Amino acid sequence: MSLRQSIETDFRRRFGTNRFLKQYDLEGMLLIAPVITVFILVTVIPVAYGIWLSLHTGRGAAELTWTGFSNYQGLVESQPFFDSIWVGLYYAVYSVALQVVLGVLIALALNNFTRFSSIVRAIIFVPYMIPTVAIAVVFKMMLNTDIGIINWLLIQIGLIEQGINFLGLDWAMHTVVWASAWKWSIFVVILVLARLQSIDQNLYEMAKTNGASTFRQFLDVTYPNIKSVLFLVILLRSIWMFNKFDMIWLLTQGGPLGDTTTMVILAYRRGFGEFSFGTASAITTIMFLMLFVFGIYYFRTFRPEDEVEVRQ
Amino acid sequence: MSAVDLESVFTFRGREVSIYELGTYAVIGLCLVLFGFPLYWMFISSVKPVAAITNFPPEFIPRDVTFAAYDRLFTETGYLTWLKNSIIVSVGDVVFSVLLATLAGYALTRYEIPAKKWIARIFIFGYMFPILTLGVPYYLIFQRLGMLNTLPALIIAHTAVILPFSTWIMWQFFQTVPISLEEASWVYGASRIRGMFEVALPSAVPGIVAVAIFAFTIGWSDFTFALLLLSTPEQQVLTLGIQGFMQALQIYWGNLMAASAGLVIPPLIVVLLLNRYILAGFTVRAE
Numbered sequence: 130m131s132l133r134q135s136i137e138t139d140f141r142r143r144f145g146t147n148r149f150l151k152q153y154d155l156e157g158m159l160l161i162a163p164v165i166t167v168f169i170l171v172t173v174i175p176v177a178y179g180i181w182l183s184l185h186t187g188r189g190a191a192e193l194t195w196t197g198f199s200n201y202q203g204l205v206e207s208q209p210f211f212d213s214i215w216v217g218l219y220y221a222v223y224s225v226a227l228q229v230v231l232g233v234l235i236a237l238a239l240n241n242f243t244r245f246s247s248i249v250r251a252i253i254f255v256p257y258m259i260p261t262v263a264i265a266v267v268f269k270m271m272l273n274t275d276i277g278i279i280n281w282l283l284i285q286i287g288l289i290e291q292g293i294n295f296l297g298l299d300w301a302m303h304t305v306v307w308a309s310a311w312k313w314s315i316f317v318v319i320l321v322l323a324r325l326q327s328i329d330q331n332l333y334e335m336a337k338t339n340g341a342s343t344f345r346q347f348l349d350v351t352y353p354n355i356k357s358v359l360f361l362v363i364l365l366r367s368i369w370m371f372n373k374f375d376m377i378w379l380l381t382q383g384g385p386l387g388d389t390t391t392m393v394i395l396a397y398r399r400g401f402g403e404f405s406f407g408t409a410s411a412i413t414t415i416m417f418l419m420l421f422v423f424g425i426y427y428f429r430t431f432r433p434e435d436e437v438e439v440r441q
Numbered sequence: 442m443s444a445v446d447l448e449s450v451f452t453f454r455g456r457e458v459s460i461y462e463l464g465t466y467a468v469i470g471l472c473l474v475l476f477g478f479p480l481y482w483m484f485i486s487s488v489k490p491v492a493a494i495t496n497f498p499p500e501f502i503p504r505d506v507t508f509a510a511y512d513r514l515f516t517e518t519g520y521l522t523w524l525k526n527s528i529i530v531s532v533g534d535v536v537f538s539v540l541l542a543t544l545a546g547y548a549l550t551r552y553e554i555p556a557k558k559w560i561a562r563i564f565i566f567g568y569m570f571p572i573l574t575l576g577v578p579y580y581l582i583f584q585r586l587g588m589l590n591t592l593p594a595l596i597i598a599h600t601a602v603i604l605p606f607s608t609w610i611m612w613q614f615f616q617t618v619p620i621s622l623e624e625a626s627w628v629y630g631a632s633r634i635r636g637m638f639e640v641a642l643p644s645a646v647p648g649i650v651a652v653a654i655f656a657f658t659i660g661w662s663d664f665t666f667a668l669l670l671l672s673t674p675e676q677q678v679l680t681l682g683i684q685g686f687m688q689a690l691q692i693y694w695g696n697l698m699a700a701s702a703g704l705v706i707p708p709l710i711v712v713l714l715l716n717r718y719i720l721a722g723f724t725v726r727a728e
Contacts, residue, residue, distance in 0.1 A: 156633070157552020164545035164608055172567050175578040182578060190581040200722075212530045227572065239470035241461070249469070250546040251716040256476050258708040260662035263701040264682040270486065270694055276495045278482065309471045319720070343461045352449070372571035379684060392555075396573050401669065406577060413574040420574075424566050432673070433565040433609075434558040 176417065193407075202409035209387065209395060210412070217391035220306060221371040222378035227310045228366055229359070230315025237351075239318065240325040250322075257315035265379035268308045272296065301381050301388050309376050313369075317362050324358040325351070364427055368420060391417055447490060458565060470697035480705065487511070494694050510587040510699035519674055520700060524680040527661060533596040534660035535653045538607045542652050543645070546611025547637060551620065561612075567605035575601055576669045583670060603659050607652040614648025615641065624634045649717040654711060661707060679704050 182199055187193035204210040239249065256264070271278050272286045272295040280292035295304045328350065336346045377383065383390035383398065390398070392412055400409025455661040486494055488506045514520040546552065579598050580589070622644070623636040631639065642649075664680040669679050677685070683700045686692070712719070 132517075149568065154553045157548045157554050159545045159550035160552070161554060164541045164604065167541060167604060168564075168567065168599060171597055171604070172570070172575070173583060175601070176570075178582065179578040180575055182581065190585040234468060235472055238465045241465045247716075250720075251713055253472070253476070254712045254716055254719055255480070255709060258658055258712050259705045260633050260664070260680055260708070261478075261702045262662070262664050262683050263483070264479070264492075266683060266697055266701045267483045269687065269700065271479060271482060275461060276694070278499055281499060292470050311479075321719070344460075368569045372573075374572060378668075379664070393571065393573050396577065400573075400577050400580070406581060409573075409577050413571060413577055416571045418573045420569060420571060428562055432560040 146348070160316060161265075166337065179410045179417075182406055182413050183414045184409040186405070188356075188406070190282055193433050196407065200407045201415075203408065204411055209268060209390070211389060213392045213395040213412075216302075216377065216387075216389065217371055217393070220302065220377070220389070220391055221367055221375070222369040223306050224313070224373075225273050225307060225363060225366045228314045228317050228370075231310055231314040232362075233321055233355075236318045236321035236325060237347075239322055240441075253315055253318060256312050257319070259312075261312065261375045262379060264308065264312055265376060268304075268311075269296075269380065272304060288305040289394050296381055296385070298385050305380050306378050309370065309373065312376075313366065316366065320358055320362050321355055323408055328354045361431060364423070364431075368423055372416065372420075473668055480523040483698050483705070485702055486694060487702045489695065491693075491695050510693075510695040511703075514696055514699055514703075518686075519677065519682060520679075521702070522675055523677050523679045525639070525705065526677065527679040528669070530592055530599070531657050531660035533592070534603060535656045537596065538603045538656040539598055539649055539652050541604060542607035542611040543649060545568055546613075546636075546648070547609045547643070548614045549608075549612045550615040550618075551623075551641075561609075568603070568609070572602070572665050576666060579666070580669050582666075590673045592676065594647060594670050595663075595666055595678070596660075599656075599660050599663060599672060603656045607655060610652050610655070611648050614645050618644040630638045635698050635705070645649075647718055650715065654715060654719055657711065658708060661704075665693075 136430075182193070184195060184197060185193040185199065186196045236251070239246075239253065270276070272280070274280060274292040274294045277292070277295075279295075280289070283289045284292070293300060320400065332350045333346055336350055341349060356371065371391075372393060372398065373391070377389050377391060377394055380399070381389045383394040393416070396409045396412035396416075400406050485500075485503050487510055489500065489503045490505050490507050493500055493503065493505065500678070549557065549560070554560070559620060575598065579594075583589045584589075584593045618641055621706070623640050626636045626640045627633070662680065663678075664684065667678050667681040671681060679700075683697065683704060686697050686700060
């Protein structure tokens with residue numbers, strides 16, 4: 130056994146790893162150090178500080194007093210908190226279902242539509258890329274009770290006699306969900322379309338020669354191929370829709386009467402409306418823990434380290 | 442089996458069309474209307490005279506075209522200041538994240554680095570963070586540091602959202618750049634740094650562009666962090682300023698549409714010019 134080998138064996142025994150720090154590894158650590166440092170500063174520390182905050186009460190950074198778990202206790206005893214969980218889940222599930230259905234439908238159509246494909250594909254990116262503020266503003270105008278073009282059209286067709294207040298009771302949640310779908314269905318389209326294009330066309334030929342109908346082809350060829358990407362999309366979109374703030378706040382500010390007050394909206398109201406940052410942090414900490422559970426489930430089925438071929 | 446045979450064929454304008462084909466055209470047509478119309482409505486409302494905006498029946502093609510709304514925005518509101526701030530923040534986001542993510546991506550694919558598996562997992566996890574989980578602590582931290590109402594605070598906040606996924610994109614991109622090219626350059630006497638800049642970096646340009654687009658989109662579109670961290674009018678960004686118009690007692694729809702048009706045009710240009718790079722960034726995520 131050479132000296133080097135024996136040192137390596139010794140190192141492995143002590144540190145339980147076969148990685149041996151060589152000089153160029155130090156160089157690599159220097160290159161990655163800035164990212165790790167920034168990540169710790171902008172993410173790890175604020176999240177930890179947020180958890181610490183949730184155990185305090187006070188109206189600003191300088192006047193915090195320790196209260197233990199009383200913020201959490203207060204939440205568990207308050208109806209608005211449970212309402213907000215329910216509203217948040219309702220918004221997320223309704224949104225994701227709508228986005229997946231629309232997204233897959235559009236992706237299938239685009240996959241089947243070969244004319245001007247590059248320009249058509251460029252155009253479908255547009256809703257996803259434009260700022261939510263612009264989308265919310267335009268929808269607010271188009272859905273306006275008095276001057277909105279949609280109410281005007283509905284009246285012209287004869288479906289309704291008077292303008293509907295689309296941001297009022299009964300309608301607000303649907304409006305927010307459909308406006309969200311206008312933008313985020315495109316995310317589903319892009320990922321599903323990319324996968325659809327990688328399906329081997331021979332599979333369809335084979336199905337056809339065996340007499341499979343278009344619907345049968347979808348079930349036997351298309352669906353098994355997009356299943357994994359669908360799972361990924363549903364998981365990511367669920368997390369993002371459950372945490373969505375801007376679209377809801379811009380359209381309804383959580384109203385009317387709390388109909389669209391999700392957990393995020395409630396946290397914002399507690400924190401920046403009433404300046405009880407402890408309660409706000411308690412809500413966001415609970416959201417973080419929920420994400421954590423989701424994350425563990427996510428990493429069970431999707432291994433990011435396989436995507437980047439990490440050597441074990 | 443489906444109730445209707447999607448293959449059933451009938452004749453349309455002397456051509457044979459199946460229901461499946463017809464469905465495809467219907468979906469594409471509907472998409473063009475549903476996605477295109479709101480944008481069209483925004484742009485034409487921004488060039489209509491004030492009275493014509495609320496006129497019924499509405500003018501689908503504006504009879505008179507005027508740029509008065511834009512003129513009012515530039516002269517009577519803080520629009521130009523907000524625009525300047527939005528540009529500073531977006532450019533800051535892009536420079537910062539491209540620099541850091543490129544270094545990290547190169548290091549992660551070229552060197553033995555401990556706990557790569559955990560770096561991958563934690564970064565992907567960081568990409569899914571609820572924005573307010575970061576936003577509430579940020580407000581208090583920046584309050585302490587006296588950095589509320591400053592653009593650097595906003596750039597730092599955006600970095601938390603942009604950096605994990607940018608690093609991820611660059612990690613995957615550098616993997617597609619064969620290391621043998623660099624090794625060949627070392628054989629010819631190039632240093633490690635020179636090999637990185639002259640061989641590896643040029644091949645990773647599509648990844649860098651994808652990261653830049655991603656960072657720009659987040660920086661330009663962000664509303665939540667701006668709402669939390671900026672409050673004085675002269676430090677606002679476009680998204681926040683436009684939201685302010687909506688809070689006013691009297692909403693001037695013409696101004697609002699003109700302001701939104703200004704917000705939409707830059708991403709629109711990015712999409713039309715650089716869409717293949719966006720797709721590149723997405724395929725990395727999808728595969």
